[in-house]
Amino acid sequence: MATTVSxxxxxxxxxxxxxxxxxxxxLIDKILEFEAGKRAKGLKNVTINEPFFQGHFPxxxxxxxxxxxxxxxxxGGILAFKSANVTNKVVYFMGIxxxxxxxxxxxxxxxxLTLEVKKSRGSIWTFKGEAHVNGTLxxxxxxxxxxxxx
Numbered sequence: 048m049a050t051t052v053s054x055x056x057x058x059x060x061x062x063x064x065x066x067x068x069x070x071x072x073x074l075i076d077k078i079l080e081f082e083a084g085k086r087a088k089g090l091k092n093v094t095i096n097e098p099f100f101q102g103h104f105p106x107x108x109x110x111x112x113x114x115x116x117x118x119x120x121x122x123g124g125i126l127a128f129k130s131a132n133v134t135n136k137v138v139y140f141m142g143i144x145x146x147x148x149x150x151x152x153x154x155x156x157x158x159x160l161t162l163e164v165k166k167s168r169g170s171i172w173t174f175k176g177e178a179h180v181n182g183t184l185x186x187x188x189x190x191x192x193x194x195x196x197x
Contacts, residue, residue, distance in 0.1 A: 074118035084130040089122035095154040110152040119176035123162045127172040146188035
C-alpha cells in the first residue's frame, strides 16, 4: 500500500542528503507529496533574490524555462532515489522530450512540480512532469533519469 507523506516528511535537510546540488543549483525547497514508485510533488518558491533574475529580462524578471525543467528533474531525482531505496548512489538527468512552456513564472510565484513515473526499468526512470502556479499549468515535459554509483 502506497502512502502519501506529510509536508515535513521530505524537507530541505533530506533533500540535501539525496541531491548533490547546492546553491545556486538546488532548485527545490521541499517535497509536498510522495508516493513511492508513482509520484511526487515538490515546491520551489520563486523569489527576486534568485541569481538568474539579474540577467534574465532585467526590469521584467522571468524564471528561465530550462530552470523550471531542472527543478522538475530534481523532484524526479528524489522520486527515483527514494523509490529505489538506495544509498551512496546519485541520480543523473538523461533526457527531455515534449517540453512546453505555457506562461511565465515570476518572482513571488510558488512553483508546484508534479512528477509521475511513466516507466521504471532497472536503473532507468521516465517521468511525466508538470509545473503549476496557483493551479495553472505553466510548463510540462517528459524526463528521463538513471541511478548510478557516485
